[in-house]
Amino acid sequence: MVAGDGQGKNIHDLPDEIILDVFSFFSFNELIDILQNVCVRWKRLAHDPVLWCDKEYIVRGRAQNGRSCCGVTCSECAHCRCEKTDREVLRTAGMMPQLWTLTMMRGTRARILRKICRNCPNLTTLQLHGCQKMNYSLLKYIFEKCPKIEKLIIANNLLADRQYTELVSCLEHLQSLEVFENRRGAGPVLLRFLADTCSKLREINLSCDYHPLEDVEYFVKAKRDTLTSATVRWTMAGKRCVVPVLKEAASSLKKLQLRLFDVALEEEAATFADLGELHNLRELHCNQLCPHRPRLISLAFQPGCLPLLQKLDLPHATDLPDDAVVTISRGCPSLRHLSLTFATSLTDGALAEIHRLKHLQILDLSGCSGLGGSAVAHVAQLPALRTLLLQYIDDLTDLQPSLRHVLDLKQLRCLDILYSGHIRAVPFEEFSVRLVNFRELHVTYEEEDEVFYKNVLLRCRVKCLGSG
Structure with missing residues (x-):
């Protein structure tokens, strides 16, 4: 920054609005460690709420790698501050009164947690670690000092107790x-x-499976017009399937995560048909979807079932059949994001009709080891694709000869081939000419190839990992 312009004016003459706009480009750490120490005015402006809506403060253990709000490590994220020791936490606690998000990744002494909450009355998101020693008076104090909480992440043993549940309410x-x-x-x-x-x-996000289905049904019925997001197991206590219950909230439910598929063989067909009746879903995540009869998965994605679905994530569905992906291509025309990671049974035939997904922007085929020589030719027909992930492909030459069709993806901005082998099969030399919108490459390469990638990808912002 230039203190003056030679005519007697300097940055202190600027109105608050302009300085705040400048401050918005600073990281969390810079807001705390630099800007607040310049002068009284800058300290006041550094506490403006507009600068804190996307910031997250994380208290983590000494051996933990800090996870950030955007998924990268905290040291790489401008929106996070991650601290380990109690001394660091005590020093910082009074310097972020407009903080919105607090994540406790370890237990801490009650007086430290009290000080954080006392000095951060505007918290809207709070995550309490399972090891946090919690009594009634401490939880009551937290909620009294942070009454604006909109999102709470808390251990199940607390909410099995009536008096603690009353505090949450x-x-x-x-x-x-x-x-x-x-x-x-x-x-x-x-x-x-x-x-x-x-x-x-x-x-509501319930990771436990021992809730009586009657209680889940009562909750869903009570919230049938307002429930927008649910994360539950496929079955509850007694292995009773929860999907039919969710149909009560079909008009409002927009986001659904289903975990640990363990539906009985004789109920699989009805379960997938019921899933297809949640017509207003925008996001669906089903981890490790491995039914006894994989072909029944298609029942959920028949045309007319999930027409508004924009994001579909089916990680580790190892037996996912080609027919299911073809049905998804036909029945989910609004998809923007499709993730089929480690669907090892898929072949090129699964992508035969993927061109129907005219709005698809992100496609993740990482670990799909069954793909072959025509896969990328099918993918290249996606007119809006911006991000293509092909991680953990042992040998990218298996995607030849159609791998060259990656150059036909005119809107492609990001290619992620981390941890894939024989990456020189990709026609990098032509990227700067053919892919005018390309900006980002994620690639694992040998150290001796570093100069090659830096010289070839002149128009790209390259993110690289070494092979070691």
């Missing part, structure tokens, strides 16, 4: 509740009570 702005399993056998979350008392609750 006092959060009048609570919209999203994520319950993680901290203690097996602690008892089910008191879903009926939450359904009756948390009027604004519209997102």
